[in-house]
Amino acid sequence: MNSTSLDTDFPAFTVGAVRSALVVGLTTPPEPVIDRVHLAYPSRINAMALDSSKIIPNGDSAYLAGELLIACDLPRHVEVTIVDDGPPVQTTPDCDHPALARHAALLVRTALGAHERLRIRVTAPDLPAHLGLGSSSGQIAAVAAAVNELYGRPIPARQLVKFLARNHGEEIDADADHLLPVQCLGGSATAGLIPGAVQVIAGAQVPLLQASLPDDTHIVLGMPHNPVIWDARTSLAAEADYFDAFATTGRTYGPQIAYRLLHDAWPALIDGDLRPLGQLLFDYRFRMGSIANCAFSHPDLLATAAKVEHIFMDDIADVLTLSSVGPTFAAVTRTPDQCAAAFTNVGLRTLRCLPRNDGYTVHHGPAS
Structure with a gap:
């Protein structure tokens, strides 16, 4: 695939842009139930695609390959605080992957119709990107879960999985305002939002099967x-x-x-x-x-x-x-x-x- 077709099939989009709407809408914006939340979010191992023929673009941000994942206690720590001034979503100077943090918070803020200003700090595991451990999708899922938690979890977990998978993006070097719409099967979101160390996600990002792993593993x-x-x-x-x-x-x-x-x-x-x-x-x-x-x-x-x-x-x-x-x-x-x-x-x-x-x-x- 040459650079022209890549740009056509995977055009960059603005941080915070909602490309696929939340399936279950809310009639009125929720009020925050707390003003600060600290969340520890697990990482995921994508052990297997159920049908790898469906990882290719299909034009509507949905990738139907399905996935078997293993959730691991390699946590990403997120703090989200309601603040009085500044931009609608702001990140601290020491926030890891700030573009992804802003994207996640803006997505959920838009979906909720919320107006509070948010400050975000994320500490990610000290590992390079592109190791296959879902660092980008894990960052987005963790921040989104924290913002949803701030408002009392008005977005159901399974709907949030689908919403995040279909609005996934990854960082572009030297561009803090745009992301690339890389494929996402929903594993990182599911690893934290749905209990179960081993999980199967069916096509269209539906968490289907969950099981625990024994304590001695x-x-x-x-x-x-x-x-x-x-x-x-x-x-x-x-x-x-x-x-x-x-x-x-x-x-x-x-x-x-x-x-x-x-x-x-x-x-x-x-x-x-x-x-x-x-x-x-x-x-x-x-x-x-x-x-x-x-x-x-x-x-x-x-x-x-x-x-x-x-x-x-x-x-x-x-x-x-x-x-x-x-x-x-x-x-x-x-x-x-x-x-x-x-x-x-x-x-x-x-x-x-x-x-x-x-x-x-x-x-x-x-x-x-």
């Missing part, structure tokens, strides 16, 4: 020490060259994935057995072409994948997958030390966290 992430650093436009252009391959994988394996998920992996997961889910994710990533489709995310991705396969094959982890298009590998394991050592031995940086079964947590500030 851990998540270990393996990522390159020197990931490719690029902005959203460059990343999207690289991914667009693989759209045909994504489509082929989805058309070939989509029905099998859906059947195995519904009739094998999910029933076993509900009974506490992670291995069938792990086998499905392993087959999808390592045997059905998914990792090859994502090779653009890092020059060593295919070679690294071959070196880490044994983590699942040797039962070091119940689940081994790539997150989104990579380059981060994610394992759900009961032996985190052994798993981390296996990632380290192939030259990956490791990060450990726990599954997040309960969504975001909130601490209300005192009323002034």
Whole structure:
């Protein structure tokens, strides 16, 4: 895909612009129930697209691929405060990714018809962008959830998931006023808004299935020490060259994935057995072409994948997958030390966290 077609299919839009309206409208603007909120919002691992043929643009901001996600306790902290003066939405000097924070707050403020002025501070996990962990969508979801919380959660969680996914955008280098409309399946919003460490999102961003992970499970992430650093436009252009391959994988394996998920992996997961889910994710990533489709995310991705396969094959982890298009590998394991050592031995940086079964947590500030 050349730059001309990229600009046509993914035209930049203004921060705060509502491109897809909230499905359930409100008759009157709500009043704030508090004047400050502090929220901790989990991150997500995008373990699998249910039908990767549907990640391509369809013209209405809806991407129907579906997703299986794992919510992890790698939190983003958000503070939103009602203030008396200044612009309608303002960010503190130390706010991470301020354009995304403003976009999220403006979206919810517009949807609610609210008029209060808001100040936002976000502290994000200390990780580079484009690792496949949903840093942009997580930022938007966390701020939106905090603003919604400020007004007593008038937007239902499932409607907020759809609204945010269809109004998603990612930063453009050296442009604080515009975003690029990159695909979003709704995983980051769902990870915090809907309880359940493992979740299935059906097409059109509908959270469909939720399950907790056992208390003795851990998540270990393996990522390159020197990931490719690029902005959203460059990343999207690289991914667009693989759209045909994504489509082929989805058309070939989509029905099998859906059947195995519904009739094998999910029933076993509900009974506490992670291995069938792990086998499905392993087959999808390592045997059905998914990792090859994502090779653009890092020059060593295919070679690294071959070196880490044994983590699942040797039962070091119940689940081994790539997150989104990579380059981060994610394992759900009961032996985190052994798993981390296996990632380290192939030259990956490791990060450990726990599954997040309960969504975001909130601490209300005192009323002034």
